[in-house]
Structures are given as structure tokens and as C-alpha cells.
Amino acid sequence: MSIFKAVLGICETKPLGSNLWSLEGSKVQVKLSQMPEPLPKGGAVYLRGGGLSKPVLLLRTEDDRYLAFEDRCTHFGRKIDPVPGEAKLRCCSLFHSTYDLEGKNISGAAKMPITRYAVEQSDGDLIITL
Ligand code: FES
Numbered sequence: 001m002s003i004f005k006a007v008l009g010i011c012e013t014k015p016l017g018s019n020l021w022s023l024e025g026s027k028v029q030v031k032l033s034q035m036p037e038p039l040p041k042g043g044a045v046y047l048r049g050g051g052l053s054k055p056v057l058l059l060r061t062e063d064d065r066y067l068a069f070e071d072r073c074t075h076f077g078r079k080i081d082p083v084p085g086e087a088k089l090r091c092c093s094l095f096h097s098t099y100d101l102e103g104k105n106i107s108g109a110a111k112m113p114i115t116r117y118a119v120e121q122s123d124g125d126l127i128i129t130l
Pocket of ligand 1: 075091
């Protein structure tokens, strides 16, 4: 990540198209089966808007699990990226708070964990419970 991006808190993770997910009550349905390309292992997308009160980070882990987190660092609310090749998440700000895949803060300025949401697979799609 460049220093320029870190200063501005710009992440590498891209948004998931709003046609590929929907919110109903506290459940987000992600239409995995309709994605033009599967999310690569270790890759992530974020969901924002569409009635969500908080952005959501959706990660496909290297060991092929889908995990979802509130996409907001608990230090000052910057967005979060996966750390390539490591089972960690990292804030995109200069302070680089780091979290494990349970959401627990493990280094940096953040003093609180991020919220991890339950994810289930259903008919090839994902259901995230907020
Ligand atoms: S906002 Fe994440 S470390 Fe400051």
C-alpha cells in the first residue's frame, strides 16, 4: 500500500455490485452463484449502502471459508483490508491496526475488536446475519 493511500485511508478492497446482494431485515443475501468471477481465496469485497447501517467486509479465506465483518476499524473508523497471505485483517489508515479472523484486535491503535457476523451458505449463496 502506498503512503498516499494510507494517509487518505484508501483500501485495496473493492465494492461488491449492488445487484449481487440484498438486505432483508437483519440478513444480507450475497448472490455468489451470480458473481461473474468467484472471489479468489484470500480476497475480499465490501458492501455499503442498500439499507445497511454499517459497511460489511466479506472475506474468502485461504482455506475457503467465507467470513464477514463490520468494515470499520474501531480506532477511528477507517475501512479494512485482508493482509495478503496471512490470516489477518488490517486497517487502511497509517496506524494499521490489525485484527485476527475472529475480529480480535492484535496490534496497532485499535483497543476494541471488530464485529464478526455469522455467515451461512444456502443454495450456493451466502446469508450474513447482522
Ligand atoms: S482508524 Fe484504524 S488504526 Fe486508526
